[in-house]
Amino acid sequence: MPSESTPAPDEDAVAVEESDETDAETDGGRETELQAHTIRLELVDEPGQLLAALEPIADNGANLLSIFHERGNLTPRGRIPVEVDIECPPARFEPLLEDLRERGVNVIQADAEEYGDEVTLVLVGHLVDTDLSGTLKSIQDRSGASVADIDLSAPAGAGSEAHSSARLRLRARADDIPDVIATVREVASEKDIRVIAPLEGRR
The missing domain is CATH 3.30.70.260 (ACT domain)
Structure with a gap:
């Protein structure tokens, strides 16, 4: 509909x-x-x-x-x-x-002001082959956080056995950051992606 x-x-x-x-x-x-x-x-x-x-x-x-x-x-x-x-x-x-x-x-x-705190994570795995845009959408929809920035490093390209990585910066309410990280880990585990978090705490 x-x-x-x-x-x-x-x-x-x-x-x-x-x-x-x-x-x-x-x-x-x-x-x-x-x-x-x-x-x-x-x-x-x-x-x-x-x-x-x-x-x-x-x-x-x-x-x-x-x-x-x-x-x-x-x-x-x-x-x-x-x-x-x-x-x-x-x-x-x-x-x-x-x-x-x-x-x-x-x-x-x-509103934007509800998402003023940030957390930075690194995703490692077959990010491109597992539909990175779909992964990001799932993270946003399920956590309520917004993607402020992403830096993808995939030198091997799609279809390669080598892993790619992405530095992901998410914006969320300060009180929600722990839940956001937990949701990212949950989404990532469904696609066999490893999460390194957080980097330098919250900003």
Whole structure:
């Protein structure tokens, strides 16, 4: 089924706007300007999952702007990626993300600033023959980290018995770095790739 881009339901927008009027007003006017954010979620392909993921957005006083629902493009774990655009006061964004996670919604990306820490690893093995781009996509989809830089050294070329190596720099939240490394090891083990990590700790 093709990807779908749908506007936010009117009733949700109205409900959220009313909440903003009630909660965001102070004696000096509105507490702050609204800021736009993009959140990428990973949902189980079951009825009601999308609605359950959207409820915390309204409950935390955010305005739902749009939803990009990629039903035809499942993640390696067989889940549906959903990209949600919202706007809310800055102080409400982190509590909203925490609420999503507490309700069991898998948040795999939330704005660039959520991925400000870095870790550097080295992958060694038949990287080209085992589809390096697919390996990187699996790492990103399953860990929520983003690839900041990659330096591939494969002098023997594809089809050679010799191993190639890649210096991989990943960006993620500081608290998520241990889980990111564990996910990289998990993905690598599926392709018989060795992981050397971390190099010089986090930056």
